[in-house]
Amino acid sequence: MTDTLRLIEALIARASVTPDDAGCQALLAERLRPLGFACETLDSGPADFRVTNLWALRTVAADAPTLVFAGHTDVVPTGPLAQWHSDPFTPTYRDGRLYGRGASDMKTSLAAMVVACEEFIAQRPDAPLNIAFLLTSDEEGPARDGTVIVCQELQRRGQRLDWCIVGEPTSVERTGDMIKNGRRGTMSGRLTVKGIQGHIAYPHLARNPIHLLAPALAELVATRWDEGNEHFPPTTWQVSNIHAGTGASNVIPGTVEVDFNFRFSTESTAEGLQQRVTDILARFGLQAGQDYELHWTVGGQPFLTRPGPLVDAVCAAIEAETGLRPQLSTTGGTSDGRFIAQICPQVIELGPPNATIHKIDESVALADVEPLKNIYRRVLENLASHAG
Secondary structure, eight states, X not given: OOHHHHHHHHHHTSOOBTTOOTTXXXXXXXXXXXXTOEEEEOOBSOGGGOBOEEEEEEOSOTTSOEEEEXXXXXXXXXXXXXXXXXXXXXXXXXXXXXXXTTIIIIIHHHHHHHHHHHHHHHHOTTOSOEEEEEEXXXXXXXXXXXXXXXXXXXXXXXXXXXXXXXXXXXXXXXTTSEEESEEOEEEEEEEEEEOBOEETTOGGGSBOHHHHHHHHHHHHHHOOOOOOOSSSOOOEEEEEEEEESOSOTTEEOSEEEEEEEEEXXXXXXXXXXXXXXXXXXXXXXXXXXXXXXXEEEEEEOOEEOOSSHHHHHHHHHHHHHHSOOOEEEXXXXXXXXXXXTTXXXXXXXXXXXXXXXXXXXXXXXXXXXXXXXXXXXXHHHHHHHHHO
């Protein structure tokens, strides 16, 4: 059994359901300290949702560039235990795969990153490259007290970050066939349209907010927000929930509440999209404050890492290890890369195939494990050569 697999097993065996780190970061810190990493725990959050964050930094020279390995030790809940074919927190091998919650999202990546550093530092202890780890137990949850808090602290300290690899499971069929060199922004809105409740047989004595909203809602659904670009698909707008009424069939509701979400490209801004929504509502006679209330939550700005030192180093490492030329992609959901990109100019995401993430019987193919570790090590070698 390889060092990588042993470390993956030890991580899976820790039931680190958000926000509980369950000792994962302490285990990783034990492996990093002998390599020269200064490890610092930065806890955050209220007592009933305490988040564990780890910042570990190995500095070889103050003027050397810094590569950050980033990720999360928390996992999503298991779901019905009876549907698992083996205990989700007991690492189990079947048919060439390792099963357990977090196997692909993202304990394999974390173990591969650590072992890659061990091998690289053993070979080139004085390479002109500072290496860091930024880990959290609040990525699968609300993400309020995790990576964003650490990034704010690093920014306050003036910590220089040059490159970052987030270990999200980005691959499709084989490790390295796809990397994420950016992500769309995400912004949610909660729109409450006000009416006047009344008896459904006397509509002239009431004001139906659903009817008031309907024409504007149709236009919002039909609107083409932008055309995207060479890196991003067009911005999308989707309704996630609509709620109105008392449950009775003879009552006109007093309000209707609509939850919606934008996933937006770099062709649009959060402010611009907000203005377009309010313009559409106004065009159909709805005035802010008087007819509706609208509250916005910007979950993350879009980010993009264009081909350059980091993308080139990663693509070269993947091709040398696997023979694949990875596809660059910005599709999918959000990740903590959105926070790191605010303080680090080049951020990519690279991890194992994502077909089983968050599912019953989450697993990783054994054939994907060592190649991922080797790719991370090769990236270190490539960036050290670039820096030197």
